[in-house]
Amino acid sequence: MTEQDMVLTTRIRLARNFTSYPFPAKMSPDQKRALGTAVAQAVENANFGANRLKVISLESLKEWELFALIEKHLISPEFAEHPVGKTLICSEDHTISIMVCEEDHLRIQIILSGLQLQKAYELADKIDDLFESAIGYAFDPELGYLTACPTNLGTGLRASVMLHLPALEGQGALAGLSATISKLGLTIRGTYGEGSEVTGSVYQLSNQITLGISEQHAIQNLEGVVRQLMRQEEDMRKMLYSDHPQQIEDRVWRSYGVLQNARILSGKECDRCLSDLRLGLSLGILPTVTPDTLRTLADQTGAASICVAAGSLLQPEERDNRRAALCREILSK
């Protein structure tokens, strides 16, 4: 079993504010637009390899395009709520996304696949330096980076990892682990953060503490707990499979059968089936499904992604039909 069998993505987010602007809550739409332009200029000539950055005026997007950005974790629901004047700077491969005028002036975010906390932090840090020198941050030698909300004060760093934990979840082990995790200054939550539902056994594990702790310490602390959880999940998967091989294979193959045959498929059921496929892949049960196929399925079957592909806001029934057709198409390739 590899890291990628249990860690879907790694995310680093930095909250930053500039000295020369009021906090976003106090800015007019025109001030926000002006800041968007200044931020875009600061990264205009930056080189992130093949990752070309696009500058997107949030108010130009359709409702479902905003939802799709939320679905892919590129923006927060709060950012999408009042789009007027806001700017998103986003790399074509979705690795880099910079929200201008969310709660803070900048939310610099890096998403990498698998467990790559250090690499994601380095990329965020590189972008951070660009803005620091171009515009100048609000920074207090004692408190660190000043932020709109005190929970981000200090490093302004939120590091998080998306974990696929079907075995621990199935065994009811997560409630107990959650308390321990909380004592370590971390939090484990639903797929879309605080208060969100867990879909397809995907959990978000992230640091809570930003004050009185270095970025490196926060990342190492998180990585340590991730590795611990991965070991426990791996052990549990192997134990379950060795104790109940038929049941596990039945569950995995039935989900494969649903994705291959359904004509109506809700997002919830699709997520559950994808979770079973991931589990099956990690246990060597599904010889014909590749990690690439899984990524494609996960990437294209979200409600908003389906609307974007269709170019219109679809009703749930129509989405469920298209989702089913999409899964059949992807799996038949």
Place this chain on the structure above:
Amino acid sequence: MTEQDMVLTTRIRLARNFTSYPFPAKMSPDQKRALGTAVAQAVENANFGANRLKVISLESLKEWELFALIEKHLISPEFAEHPVGKTLICSEDHTISIMVCEEDHLRIQIILSGLQLQKAYELADKIDDLFESAIGYAFDPELGYLTACPTNLGTGLRASVMLHLPALEGQGALAGLSATISKLGLTIRGTYGEGSEVTGSVYQLSNQITLGISEQHAIQNLEGVVRQLMRQEEDMRKMLYSDHPQQIEDRVWRSYGVLQNARILSGKECDRCLSDLRLGLSLGILPTVTPDTLRTLADQTGAASICVAAGSLLQPEERDNRRAALCREILSK
């Protein structure tokens, strides 16, 4: 839609007793064996085309072999209960089965696929004549054939048809129809007769009246009602499919996906899936499944049939594994 899409099998059963023997309830095992031999001799040289008859001593069979005969409707559960001294005469293709010393001396049974009441009756009648001339029946000019139970007195004929009625069942229309059917001297029951559960939406429709009615009249009455039910079922299927095409296709394809992928499959779920496949076939939804495949599936996936194939009495878990493997194998052909 054809008759075979709604009528699985036609069955004719004649109850007969000989003058020269007491009723089976009063016979010793040796007397029963002697009658078995006499009956076997009477049909020894009979010619039923390719249908060679086998003479089976019931007490030589293993428990699961008896269950398999019940499962295929070749014998009654009552016949299997005390096998000592009893004889079964059965054609290789299972069209003809003659129980010697069930409740009556003879239960001559013909099973044909689809709706073939007249043809089945003619074959039963031909066999009936053989015994009549060879051994001599207990017959009263006024009452007709004498039987152990008065419910069979007269013609001794039970004609029945196995109907697949998923649409009428799904619409809850059968409760109302059942009362009407009863007024016509017929009864509609579960897959294995009185008090049995309905599996896979298969219903047994049969005549109840044997006294004061001719065989031809009984058969015509039954056939008339069958044709009426078929029309209603066909209309309902077409209406459902035209009103909810996605839902019907989803149901059919999902069941196909279960049969193709499950590793654990209960008899009940298998019957339900087969029912959906039958429905799909009749609506032209499943292009790759043939009626032959369906027949093979239905024929081999019963609990007792699986034990017979394995040559041993299997536990339910083992049966469910083998049933799933069998379905995958048959569908992959």
